[in-house]
Every structure is written in C-alpha cells, then in structure tokens.
Amino acid sequence: MFSERLLTWYETAQRDLPWRSKIKNPYHTWLSEIMLQQTTVATVIPYFKKFLQKWPTVEALGKASLDDVLVEWQGLGYYSRARNLHKCAQSLAKEFPTTEEDLTKLPGIGPYTAAAIASIAFGQSAAAVDGNVIRVMSRYYALPTPKPIGEVKNRLITLLPQKRCGDFTEALMELGALVCTPKTPFCQECPFQRDCTAYRLGEVENFPVKVQKQKLPTRYATAFMIRREDGALLLRKRPPHGLLGGMMEVPTTPWEENRKLGGGPTIRHTFTHFHFEVEVSALSDTGLFEGIWVHPEELKNYALPTVMKKIIKVGLKAL
Ligand code: SF4
Structure with missing residues (x-):
C-alpha cells in the first residue's frame, strides 16, 4: 500500500527539523509552513528559532508590533507573509481552528497551508499539495498537465491512511525534498521505484510537465x-x-x-x-x-x- 510504504521509508529517512516533534504544536507548524513558502529549509531554520525565542507563543506574536516582526523577517523575502503572519496571530481568539475549512479563513493561510496544518498539527485527513508533492505525484502517475493541483489533491485523498495523516503529509514532502528531487532524482533509493509510471517509462525528466515561462518586464x-x-x-x-x-x-x-x-x-x-x-x-x-x-x-x-x-x-x- 502506498501510505504504508511511504511511512516506513519516512521512519528512517526523515530529517530532524526544529518544527518536527512528537507532540504537535500548531503554532510551530503554522510558523514553519509560512516561512517555508518559497524559501529553503536551511534558510528558514535560524529564522524559525529566532521567532520562537522572541515570541514563544502565538499570543506573544500577536502582541508584538508589526515593525518588530518585519525587522526579524528581514532577509526572508515575500514580506506579505510577515504582515499576514502578524495579522493572523492578532486575529486568533486563543487557539488555531482545527479544520481545513476554518483555517483557510485566517489571513495568509491558503488551501495548501490550511491542509498542511490540519493534517500535521491536528491529524485530520487533509491533502496538502505543495511543489514537492506535485513533483512526486506528477512522476508517479505521469500526469500530463503542468501544475495539476486539483488532480493531485483528488488522487492524494484516495491514498491518505486512516491514521497518521500528519506523518503522511510530511513524509510525501520529505520524499520530494530528499529523493524525488527536481533534478536527477535518486530513484534507486525511492520506495516507489517499482510502481512509478515516469520511472518505468524512462521519462522521469519529462515530469512534472513544465509551464511555459513568460519573460519578466x-x-x-x-x-x-x-x-x-x-x-x-x-x-x-x-x-x-x-x-x-x-x-x-x-x-x-x-x-x-x-x-x-x-x-x-x-x-x-x-x-x-x-x-x-x-x-x-x-x-x-x-x-x-x-x-x-x-x-x-x-x-x-x-x-x-x-x-x-x-x-x-x-x-x-x-x-
Ligand atoms: S521512482 Fe524516481 S521519479 Fe518516481 S517517485 Fe521515486 S524518485 Fe520520483
């Protein structure tokens, strides 16, 4: 079964990252997910630690001034994330809502982040589709369209396990980050080598199908x-x-x-x-x-x- 194989792989292969722990903390999950958008893990780690040191809880972050948050965010880029982070912390009554639907109502939380928090922090069966997941699924099923977010989400829902949904979400992203990498993936180390359509076709480099890039003005x-x-x-x-x-x-x-x-x-x-x-x-x-x-x-x-x-x-x- 897909999920079993993935979870078994994850148990030994996962990296020890500061936002991963046995006891789930929605604040940590949310903060890391926002920081990781468009940014690498290596860049995010010191920022994540610094934020938690300065604002150990979401209430503390909500009480900070926006200027302070922006100063600490310097260098991470995409500053609307910091503004929304602050707005979101201020708007939370005390705790994070637990469902994907309620989470998307918060500032700066789009469908992907809502699903990631719902599954990782609250163990809900939600399908989180980020770039890593799109890449793995596009190759696994040899999907013919660029950015097949809807299709990947639908397929993922059928693959989610009964339990350990959060681990499943993190495991799939981890597989994309460590094994099914954008360039020259390590198919020999992949738990899905036997079933992966792109691999069997010998066309791994043709997936995901690329979007034609427009020239920037x-x-x-x-x-x-x-x-x-x-x-x-x-x-x-x-x-x-x-x-x-x-x-x-x-x-x-x-x-x-x-x-x-x-x-x-x-x-x-x-x-x-x-x-x-x-x-x-x-x-x-x-x-x-x-x-x-x-x-x-x-x-x-x-x-x-x-x-x-x-x-x-x-x-x-x-x-
Ligand atoms: S076999 Fe290769 S291309 Fe297919 S999912 Fe695994 S790493 Fe990705």
Missing part, C-alpha cells in the same frame, strides 16, 4: 540618497499594503517601465513579477520628501527589504 526608478550634515539618511515608510508594504525605503521616483536611466551607479533586483533597475543618486534635502533620519549604524533596527539594502550599500559607498 523590467521597471526602472531613481533612488535618492538624501543625507543630513551629520551623515543621517532620510528613510520613509512604504504604504501598508502592496509590494513591500509597511517596510522602510529611501525615496524613489515611481517604478516604471519604458524609462531610461542616467549613467550613475545602478543596482538590479528581481521580484516575482518583474526585474527592477535602480539608479542611485545623491539629493540635497529640499523638504520634498518626508521621513525619518537614520544614522547608517542604526539601519539594522529598521525593516529594510533586500532591494533597499542593496541601494543603500551602493549609495553609501559611491556617493
């Missing part, structure tokens, strides 16, 4: 390094919603396509939907921009996204 802007005589730099806060919402920045011109930059120092950064090219320029303070003055050695106390850190680094060096 580029947006351009000029960022202004406005310094006071004592060296302090003008920073302002971005609007609370949207890209990098609530984080700090140096003032910039609007971020636009179809614009030419001058010849000053530039940095390049890639967001999910566009590339960003920024010319860094010195500007004297004419009162045009409002904000706060921060000395370079105090910048670490502010929630600066990576793109702004790059801009400031270049600005402080070159201007």
Whole structure:
C-alpha cells in the first residue's frame, strides 16, 4: 500500500527539523509552513528559532508590533507573509481552528497551508499539495498537465491512511525534498521505484510537465540618497499594503517601465513579477520628501527589504 510504504521509508529517512516533534504544536507548524513558502529549509531554520525565542507563543506574536516582526523577517523575502503572519496571530481568539475549512479563513493561510496544518498539527485527513508533492505525484502517475493541483489533491485523498495523516503529509514532502528531487532524482533509493509510471517509462525528466515561462518586464526608478550634515539618511515608510508594504525605503521616483536611466551607479533586483533597475543618486534635502533620519549604524533596527539594502550599500559607498 502506498501510505504504508511511504511511512516506513519516512521512519528512517526523515530529517530532524526544529518544527518536527512528537507532540504537535500548531503554532510551530503554522510558523514553519509560512516561512517555508518559497524559501529553503536551511534558510528558514535560524529564522524559525529566532521567532520562537522572541515570541514563544502565538499570543506573544500577536502582541508584538508589526515593525518588530518585519525587522526579524528581514532577509526572508515575500514580506506579505510577515504582515499576514502578524495579522493572523492578532486575529486568533486563543487557539488555531482545527479544520481545513476554518483555517483557510485566517489571513495568509491558503488551501495548501490550511491542509498542511490540519493534517500535521491536528491529524485530520487533509491533502496538502505543495511543489514537492506535485513533483512526486506528477512522476508517479505521469500526469500530463503542468501544475495539476486539483488532480493531485483528488488522487492524494484516495491514498491518505486512516491514521497518521500528519506523518503522511510530511513524509510525501520529505520524499520530494530528499529523493524525488527536481533534478536527477535518486530513484534507486525511492520506495516507489517499482510502481512509478515516469520511472518505468524512462521519462522521469519529462515530469512534472513544465509551464511555459513568460519573460519578466523590467521597471526602472531613481533612488535618492538624501543625507543630513551629520551623515543621517532620510528613510520613509512604504504604504501598508502592496509590494513591500509597511517596510522602510529611501525615496524613489515611481517604478516604471519604458524609462531610461542616467549613467550613475545602478543596482538590479528581481521580484516575482518583474526585474527592477535602480539608479542611485545623491539629493540635497529640499523638504520634498518626508521621513525619518537614520544614522547608517542604526539601519539594522529598521525593516529594510533586500532591494533597499542593496541601494543603500551602493549609495553609501559611491556617493
Ligand atoms: S521512482 Fe524516481 S521519479 Fe518516481 S517517485 Fe521515486 S524518485 Fe520520483
């Protein structure tokens, strides 16, 4: 049986990760799942530990200021996750709901995360479909469509065991992370080698079927390094919603396509939907921009996204 074989494999192969323990803690599961979206396990581990040290319970996290949460999140990227994390912690009465359906009503918890928490933390029979699971299932069944989320979910529901649903969820993701890897999977070590359709067809590299990638547009802007005589730099806060919402920045011109930059120092950064090219320029303070003055050695106390850190680094060096 699929689940038995998977669980037997998992018992010996699983990694010892800080959010895995015999006694389930929904806060730990939720925090790790949010952090792990778009981010590797190795990157997440120190952040996960730091968050738990600072905010050992979800109530403590809910009482923290958003600015503090954003400062601790610096470097993990996709900052809407941090804002939703904070909002979700604040909105919880005391405990997490236990069903997939109720969990999806919380800020920042989509269908995948809801199913993952319901199964891992509460042992519910919920099918959590992430990138790892899609890859394993696409190969196992040789599924012909790109991103077959619905189909994988339907098939997974039929494979879920009566007991140990949470282990099943973690085990399948673990198989995707350790054995059925994106490039050159270790089929010789896989418990499903005999039944895997893609393997039997000798077409493992053709699954999952790829989505045609669209070329990303580029947006351009000029960022202004406005310094006071004592060296302090003008920073302002971005609007609370949207890209990098609530984080700090140096003032910039609007971020636009179809614009030419001058010849000053530039940095390049890639967001999910566009590339960003920024010319860094010195500007004297004419009162045009409002904000706060921060000395370079105090910048670490502010929630600066990576793109702004790059801009400031270049600005402080070159201007
Ligand atoms: S046999 Fe290979 S391709 Fe198939 S599930 Fe296992 S690791 Fe993935």
